[in-house]
Amino acid sequence: MITERPGLLVADRWQDYQLLDCGHGMKEEKWGPYTLVRPDPQIIWPRSGGQQRWEGWDGFYHRAETGGGKWEYRQKLPEQWNVRYGALTFRIHPTSFKHTGLFPEQAVNWDWFSKKIRDARDAGREVSVLNLFGYTGAASVAAAAAGASVCHVDAAEGMVKWCRENAALSGLAAAPIRYITDDCLKFVRREIKRGRKYDAIIMDPPTFGRGSGGEMWKLEDHLWDLLAECKQALGDRPLFFIINAYTARLSPTVVVNLLDGLMHDAGGRVTGGEVGLPIQRDSRILPCGIFGRWEAA
Numbered sequence: 001m002i003t004e005r006p007g008l009l010v011a012d013r014w015q016d017y018q019l020l021d022c023g024h025g026m027k028e029e030k031w032g033p034y035t036l037v038r039p040d041p042q043i044i045w046p047r048s049g050g051q052q053r054w055e056g057w058d059g060f061y062h063r064a065e066t067g068g069g070k071w072e073y074r075q076k077l078p079e080q081w082n083v084r085y086g087a088l089t090f091r092i093h094p095t096s097f098k099h100t101g102l103f104p105e106q107a108v109n110w111d112w113f114s115k116k117i118r119d120a121r122d123a124g125r126e127v128s129v130l131n132l133f134g135y136t137g138a139a140s141v142a143a144a145a146a147g148a149s150v151c152h153v154d155a156a157e158g159m160v161k162w163c164r165e166n167a168a169l170s171g172l173a174a175a176p177i178r179y180i181t182d183d184c185l186k187f188v189r190r191e192i193k194r195g196r197k198y199d200a201i202i203m204d205p206p207t208f209g210r211g212s213g214g215e216m217w218k219l220e221d222h223l224w225d226l227l228a229e230c231k232q233a234l235g236d237r238p239l240f241f242i243i244n245a246y247t248a249r250l251s252p253t254v255v256v257n258l259l260d261g262l263m264h265d266a267g268g269r270v271t272g273g274e275v276g277l278p279i280q281r282d283s284r285i286l287p288c289g290i291f292g293r294w295e296a297a
Contacts (some may be wrong), residue, residue: 002269003260005252010285011107012278016083019104021281023047026054031092031100032083034058038098039069040286048282061098069098082169085110088141089169091162101136101162105275105288106204109242110142113202116240116295117146120199127239130191130230132184132203137163139202140177141170149176151198155210157181185222188229197235200242207247219247227262238266241294244275255292263294270294 018030140152209217256272272292
């Protein structure tokens with residue numbers, strides 16, 4: 001097993017998205033034709049030049065002191081609109097919990113595993129991918145576009161529907177994607193009993209969450225159990241395994257150690273680090289999460 005820690009991977013190939021500026025706990029982003037300002041807990045530095053007032057935005061998310069928040073709009077925006085990344089198209093919709101339905105920093109992972117899938121397909125191999133905690137399905141759509149058959153799993157029915165819409169927007173309505181609303185751990189256990197195997201696994205587990213039946217999920221307590229089950233759902237020639245995480249409490253080295261322990265007998269290589277976005281105003285990088293990747297030799 002080869003273990004590497006490449007540090008920071010930057011998603012800098014976007015055309016329909018830009019991180020314009022950051023500071024004082026907020027970030028200013030261009031999503032297609034619209035500019036949104038949202039909070040981000042990682043941004044503990046001031047804006048360049050000392051400005052604190054944000055100008056020129058179309059939507060501004062105000063955090064409430066009691067938790068949650070709400071959007072303020074300077075003009076009436078469409079309920080949803082689309083952004084593109086290469087051949088992929090995603091629906092953007094500002095939600096009541098500040099998110100837009102897409103994490104653009106994950107493009108570095110879409111590019112990486114898409115090449116893995118295409119190379120395997122060019123070598124004559126079919127590739128099946130399991131995407132757990134799949135959210136609105138950007139990774140599922142990217143994997144399907146690269147030629148994989150995909151099983152997309154999320155406990156929230158609305159997120160699974162959103163994934164289906166993203167697939168259709170990307171011209172993949174007829175692609176071999178299974179859309180599953182279920183608790184991820186329970187689903188994996190049932191797949192093992194059914195004898196279904198996958199060539200690759202992608203997961204983006206939340207820090208906290210609840211399954212479709214109200215089951216409590218806590219990353220530090222339950223991730224290893226899920227990984228151990230997932231190992232049994234991998235086929236005899238696994239291609240890759242990716243873990244993404246957004247909790248500030250975990251180091252990338254933790255994810256590397258998890259994958260090293262899980263896949264040690266399979267050989268291959270483990271890498272880990274951070275993903276980030278370039279800030280247009282001052283060329284700094286906004287760290288946006290951590291990742292670990294295992295890939296076959």
